């Protein structure tokens with residue numbers, strides 16, 4: 135069974151993780167724990183409960199804000215003219231040996247679910263991400279993320295209106 139867990143150096147094999155992008159591997163191996171402890175980001179991993187040390191994929195989340203002028207004209211309507219609160223996916227990656235099997239989809243789903251849960255306590259309008267290249271941008275667009283008007287590699291997903 136695939137399970138989402140908080141990154142834990144005692145349980146998860148960070149060194150064994152490789153997604154094909156050195157910067158994203160290094161982040162997990164060298165910086166993720168430090169940044170979690172300092173309150174800079176929260177890092178969550180997906181594991182298979184049959185092999186619980188192996189990291190299948192991970193994502194990091196932080197608080198952020200976005201300039202309202204970066205949103206599409208339709209989304210700007212009825213929003214204040216000052217920066218609006220958001221969450222940010224700082225890093226997201228799937229192990230190279232598991233790519234193409236739905237782990238990326240699960241990572242996005244877990245990140246969105248976490249944001250929807252968190253915004254019951256602290257308001258946030260959207261989830262934003264800086265795509266590192268056009269391939270990553272296409273991946274996020276596949277899930278409905280929209281391109282920011284002021285920055286072609288920054289995308290956002292409005293989290294919806296509470297009923």
Ligand SMILES: CC(C)(COP(=O)(O)OP(=O)(O)OC[C@H]1O[C@@H](n2cnc3c(N)ncnc32)[C@H](O)[C@@H]1OP(=O)(O)O)[C@@H](O)C(=O)NCCC(=O)NCCS
Nearest residue numbers: 226227228233234235236237238239266269270272273276
């Ligand atoms: C991008 C990445 C996370 C995708 O993970 P994955 O596990 O291979 O993707 P999945 O198998 O979950 O694919 C889920 C869906 O996304 C689609 N998809 C995957 N990569 C895509 C891309 N680059 N462009 C458009 N769609 C893409 C799949 O076709 C699939 O669609 P479906 O659900 O409609 O069938 C993974 O390739 C990766 O870690 N790459 C290296 C790191 C990286 O680029 N991270 C992005 C951070 S900016």
